[in-house]
Amino acid sequence: MWRFLIRRIVFGIVVLWLVATTVFLLFFAGPADNVARRLAGPRAPIEVVEQIKDTLGLDRPLFTQYLGFLGDLLRGDLGTSFISQTPVSTLILQSLPGTLWLVFGAAVLWMIMGVGGGVLSATKPRSLRDRTLTVLVLAGISLPTFVLGILMIYLALSVFPGTGLQPGPYISPFVDVGAFLSTMVMPWVCLAVVQAAVYVRLTRGSMLDTMGEDYIRTARAKGVPERGVVYRHGLRAALTPVITQFGVDVGTLLGGVVVTESVFGLQGIGQLMIRSVRDGDLPVIIGAAILAAAFIVIANILVDVTYSFLDPRVRLA
Amino acid sequence: MSLTDAAFEAEPVHAEVVHGKGPWQLAWERLRRDKAAVISMVVIVLVALLAILAPLFALITGHDPLTQYPSTALTPEGLPVGPGADFWLGADSLGRDLFVRLAYGARISLLVGLSATFLATLFGVIVGLLAGYYGGWVDGVLARVLDVVLSFPYLLVAIVLVAAVGASVSLTIFVIAFFSFAAMARVVRGQTIGYREREFTEAVRSLGASPLRIMVIDVLPNLVAPVTVLASLLIPTSIVFEATLSFLGLGVDPRTPSWGAILADSTDFYRVAPGLLVFPAVLLLLTTLAFNLLGDGIRDALDPKR
Numbered sequence: 001m002w003r004f005l006i007r008r009i010v011f012g013i014v015v016l017w018l019v020a021t022t023v024f025l026l027f028f029a030g031p032a033d034n035v036a037r038r039l040a041g042p043r044a045p046i047e048v049v050e051q052i053k054d055t056l057g058l059d060r061p062l063f064t065q066y067l068g069f070l071g072d073l074l075r076g077d078l079g080t081s082f083i084s085q086t087p088v089s090t091l092i093l094q095s096l097p098g099t100l101w102l103v104f105g106a107a108v109l110w111m112i113m114g115v116g117g118g119v120l121s122a123t124k125p126r127s128l129r130d131r132t133l134t135v136l137v138l139a140g141i142s143l144p145t146f147v148l149g150i151l152m153i154y155l156a157l158s159v160f161p162g163t164g165l166q167p168g169p170y171i172s173p174f175v176d177v178g179a180f181l182s183t184m185v186m187p188w189v190c191l192a193v194v195q196a197a198v199y200v201r202l203t204r205g206s207m208l209d210t211m212g213e214d215y216i217r218t219a220r221a222k223g224v225p226e227r228g229v230v231y232r233h234g235l236r237a238a239l240t241p242v243i244t245q246f247g248v249d250v251g252t253l254l255g256g257v258v259v260t261e262s263v264f265g266l267q268g269i270g271q272l273m274i275r276s277v278r279d280g281d282l283p284v285i286i287g288a289a290i291l292a293a294a295f296i297v298i299a300n301i302l303v304d305v306t307y308s309f310l311d312p313r314v315r316l317a
Numbered sequence: 318m319s320l321t322d323a324a325f326e327a328e329p330v331h332a333e334v335v336h337g338k339g340p341w342q343l344a345w346e347r348l349r350r351d352k353a354a355v356i357s358m359v360v361i362v363l364v365a366l367l368a369i370l371a372p373l374f375a376l377i378t379g380h381d382p383l384t385q386y387p388s389t390a391l392t393p394e395g396l397p398v399g400p401g402a403d404f405w406l407g408a409d410s411l412g413r414d415l416f417v418r419l420a421y422g423a424r425i426s427l428l429v430g431l432s433a434t435f436l437a438t439l440f441g442v443i444v445g446l447l448a449g450y451y452g453g454w455v456d457g458v459l460a461r462v463l464d465v466v467l468s469f470p471y472l473l474v475a476i477v478l479v480a481a482v483g484a485s486v487s488l489t490i491f492v493i494a495f496f497s498f499a500a501m502a503r504v505v506r507g508q509t510i511g512y513r514e515r516e517f518t519e520a521v522r523s524l525g526a527s528p529l530r531i532m533v534i535d536v537l538p539n540l541v542a543p544v545t546v547l548a549s550l551l552i553p554t555s556i557v558f559e560a561t562l563s564f565l566g567l568g569v570d571p572r573t574p575s576w577g578a579i580l581a582d583s584t585d586f587y588r589v590a591p592g593l594l595v596f597p598a599v600l601l602l603l604t605t606l607a608f609n610l611l612g613d614g615i616r617d618a619l620d621p622k623r
Contacts, residue, residue, distance in 0.1 A: 026477065026481045027480075142553060142557075142602060144557045144602075145561070146577075147601060154591070157588070158587075158588055252473075256473060258565065259561055259565070274565055277480040296470065300468065
């Protein structure tokens, strides 16, 4: 177990290093003047370009710059935003709560909808219930997140204005619970609906496979009630691929729920990233990208550890 | 060689008498009986016509997709006019013809959807065949690469790339193809591993066939069904991805009429002109739903178990 964990952590660090290196090369490789011009934007005056070249030391050899970049990264220094002149880590910390609340709230919703729908579908395959769910899933998968988001806002603001739901920036629940809920409910539902569609499909497929296994027949034969067969024996084993997907999804989304945050104007990592790309605010883009990679790496390690608890057949070596 | 080929091909001697149906003929007949698939095909053909005939619509209405017509398209208060004889689906907030823009947007959507899917399929099949057929270290390396690609967050990578090299249609196509090819390669690899050990591959190998011949002539035809199904499902995914990128302002040039960009423009105005939101949203939804339904239909039609 420990050996496995250490190996995975080392592998994770290698992945992060590769991501950092790729991002660095993507932005800094090339002649200093070109790099500075790209960072400054096409319309910036030549003085600004020169200044950027000086402050970032773009004249130095690429490898020296790379070492400096890695050194800063190891010290946890992500640099300073070109636009707001605030440290990138501060900007990220400010944006993180919005994303965290959005992801965890939506995750609860989509797991309930997705796994619940999948089990309902799989326990009576080819029934009317199953078919209805399949059609809903198809609609959910075909529906782009941003279209669903815009439609929700349209409905909440113009068609049913009495609900009190509204899009808007993130408000901490510790400051104003009412305002927090009125801005978060729509993003939660929007993100959850799109995700749930995938989870219904996944749970249904996995559940159908599991319910055909010999040990399910054994459980039925020894007189376990159907409820117990479905939930204790069937669902537990069927959840393994669902948990993988869940870990990967949460890890990915924590790095920025780009579309949902943008549609609802919720300030989170995704919104921060989009804004930085529009403004050409390079340090923020790099910082957010590395943060996103870190979340994914951590989520993947957690998923593998969770496996061994869920499925007794998996032993970590 | 001629002897073995003749032996293989000699099978359908009684074909004309019994009217035996080939697997494709059978699949086509099943597909034609599938109402959802037929309706989807009709929708797809209509969208394709909309895209192909876009210049014709521009000619008929006399409206260019990029030109603003403030005198006819905006009311004296400066609001866009609704659907009518002049502007079929109304005008947008800048006084451009929404219908003509949607028709040109269909071109972008189909262009990105089809070309990204084609590239992803091409590379996915090549990589999958190589990994599955050769196994060993080739497979080890390629499978690892696929795992890494599949675990990448699509949208974030696209954003970083846009930040580094600037937004364009070709970048959008490249990003989608790059991230979709891994799913295709994984499926092809799995299937190829299965076929590699089958008797007929064994037989041609013992006759001295080269690995290339075995992969292309003996294994590949067996993979047409799963590849077709996956490719038909990649098209709507690509269309949605392009629309999403354009909606975020990271896809095609913002002035280019793309469904995502048109929807992004609508967000400030749909309270006064709901058509700006509803028409492109419905069009996008219908298109992706049609491709998804058709994909499901093709899967069912090609499934030998049914």
